[in-house]
Each structure stands twice: as structure tokens, then as C-alpha cells.
Amino acid sequence: GNSVTQMEGPVTLSEEAFLTINCTYTATGYPSLFWYVQYPGEGLQLLLKATKADDKGSNKGFEATYRKETTSFHLEKGSVQVSDSAVYFCARYYNQGGKLIFGQGTELSVKP
């Protein structure tokens, strides 16, 4: 099938802790992969992307590497801040209709 699975939240961390949010996908071929972030009351913002296997997307201290062997695209950040508190969505491109297929979202709460 075509699906995206994220680790369940909420995830609660202390400021400066290391963050990992797991994301795996099912697909035939190698679709483009994305992480989006949604702050309270706002729409989704593109955080980073990777368009082919072994690509690393990065932005604002966040990174994710496209691993075709494990069909994964885990989001990492070395030192989280309170301002990173948000819901994070992993997504893959699906070429029928050019749509994105989203995971269910992972809520991150960072405490000072």
C-alpha cells in the first residue's frame, strides 16, 4: 500500500534534549519525502524535504535522512527549544493526483 506511519505522541522533552521522531513509509519506488510542522492555530509549514534515496534534508537545526533500506525518514534535532513545541507531520509524495500522504502527526512539547 501507500502509507506513512509516525511514532505516537505526545513527546515531552526538556529544553536542549535530543529529539527523534520516527517515520516509516510504504511505497513502490522512491517517493519524495517531507516533514511539515504545525504550530498551534496555524497551517502546516514545510520544514524539510528529500527527493531521493540517501538525501539528507535539513532546516532550522532539524535533519532527516532518506533511508531506502529501512523505508524510513526519521526527524532529528540535537538540542530542542521551547519554541519547537508543535505538531510534526511526515509525508510522502504520491504521483496519482500529485497528492501528499500524511502520517497522523506527532505532538512535541518542550519544557524549559
Next chain:
Amino acid sequence: DAGITQSPRHKVTETGTPVTLRCHQTENHRYMYWYRQDPGHGLRLIHYSYGVKDTDKGEVSDGYSVSRSKTEDFLLTLESATSSQTSVYFCAISESGRFEQYFGPGTRLTVT
């Protein structure tokens, strides 16, 4: 930020009434999408458009219709609103040849 606006931003309506949500873009992007966001489901595609007057169904299209008479506007209509259509609705746009999508701020719809 991509120039995408949605109107209204909040709406409360009664079961059985028609509702139209509007998405307006200033980016001249070819593709436009309507998603709904519900807890535990991430975002699910309702309908999308690949050009003026060219639209197609997504995975949760029952009870919804769309129209696109101009590049910049994509309308989502609930012909007869039901309580199951209470949700947050997001519009998104993307350029030809690009996989990433950019999202509007959302419309919170409550059907009583």
C-alpha cells in the same frame, strides 16, 4: 510565505445547510488541494485541481464538491453539511514539476 488565504477562518453552521469555503492564491500555481484535518488521521485529501476547470476526487470526497473557474480561486462546497464534516479544512498549492505543497492557514468548521 506562500500567498494563500482561506475564508472564512471560522464558521459554525447547522446540519443540512450548504457551506462554501474559499481558497485564494497569489502565486499562480497550477495545482490546488483541499484537505481535512482530524485528530488521529493526519490530513486527508478531499479534492484537488490540476488546472482551471480540471478537478478530481481525493480519498474522502463524499459529501463535497469543488470548483475552479480561475487559477487563483478554489472553492469547496458542502452541499448539505453533516456533523461528521466538523473539521479543520486546509487548502494547499503546488507548482508544476515540484512535489512540495504550501498550505493556507485553515478554516475551522463546526456543524451543529
